Amino acid sequence: MTGNISAKSTARGIKRGGVKLSTKLLGPFGVFLQGAIKEPGMVGAVFPSSKSTIDNMMKKVDWENCKLVVEYGPGVGTFTHHLLKHLPADAQLLAIDTNAHYVEHLANTIADPRFKAVLGSATDVERIVKEAGHEFADIVISGLPISTLPEDVAEDMIDATYRVLKPGGAFLTYQYRLKARRLTEQAFDRIDKKYVLMNVPPNHLTWGWKAA
Numbered sequence: 001m002t003g004n005i006s007a008k009s010t011a012r013g014i015k016r017g018g019v020k021l022s023t024k025l026l027g028p029f030g031v032f033l034q035g036a037i038k039e040p041g042m043v044g045a046v047f048p049s050s051k052s053t054i055d056n057m058m059k060k061v062d063w064e065n066c067k068l069v070v071e072y073g074p075g076v077g078t079f080t081h082h083l084l085k086h087l088p089a090d091a092q093l094l095a096i097d098t099n100a101h102y103v104e105h106l107a108n109t110i111a112d113p114r115f116k117a118v119l120g121s122a123t124d125v126e127r128i129v130k131e132a133g134h135e136f137a138d139i140v141i142s143g144l145p146i147s148t149l150p151e152d153v154a155e156d157m158i159d160a161t162y163r164v165l166k167p168g169g170a171f172l173t174y175q176y177r178l179k180a181r182r183l184t185e186q187a188f189d190r191i192d193k194k195y196v197l198m199n200v201p202p203n204h205l206t207w208g209w210k211a212a
């Protein structure tokens with residue numbers, strides 16, 4: 001289920017899905033909408049994250065010392081582009097999503113050697129990180145709809161995330177509901193939190209820190 005998607009298959013995928021019009025008229029939001037229509041339960045949102053959510057989430061990261069950042073559920077890349085702006089030149093960003101439509105879109109639109117879009121599940125993060133040639137991640141940021149994931153999937157994902165992070169690393173979530181924060185509190189050594197009103201709907205931001 002893991003793999004890079006070629007530009008050719010992206011173009012075919014978009015045509016097959018009949019999204020040409022919404023993609024042209026609405027840009028990334030059209031792509032987001034199309035992916036959400038294809039897999040509504042897995043996307044769990046109507047609008048991509050706001051600038052306020054993104055800026056607040058990024059503030060606490062020690063970007064200079066990052067070697068590997070992993071993003072779960074990048075969707076159409078609302079966060080991805082900002083992560084790449086902050087990422088050092090010698091670092092890597094792995095974006096993992098179960099929605100082939102989004103993975104194809106990202107692989108087709110982001111031509112950055114530091115970036116790799118992976119079709120797969122966040123629960124397999126340890127294998128995916130190893131296959132990319134790394135032992136640990138410095139930061140894992142999640143856009144997964146954690147409150148709608150089955151409890152065992154959510155718990156497996158959080159446990160795998162704790163294991164894959166280096167000591168001192170952090171797990172970042174932005175969620176409408178508080179389930180992600182509760183699970184993060186249970187698995188991590190310390191948390192920071194913030195409420196962002198300027199998002200549709202407002203977001204709970206949580207940073208789960210693994211002890212250094």
Ligand SMILES: C[S@@+](CC[C@H](N)C(=O)[O-])C[C@H]1O[C@@H](n2cnc3c(N)ncnc32)[C@H](O)[C@@H]1O
Pocket residue numbers: 039042043044045047048049072073074075076077078079096097098099102120121122123143144145
């Ligand atoms: C709400 S969207 C997030 C979009 C984007 N990150 C943003 O901030 O606008 C949730 C994303 O999680 C993905 N997803 C759901 N379950 C997943 C899983 N187990 N592993 C990886 N991605 C998953 C969906 O396909 C979707 O792209």
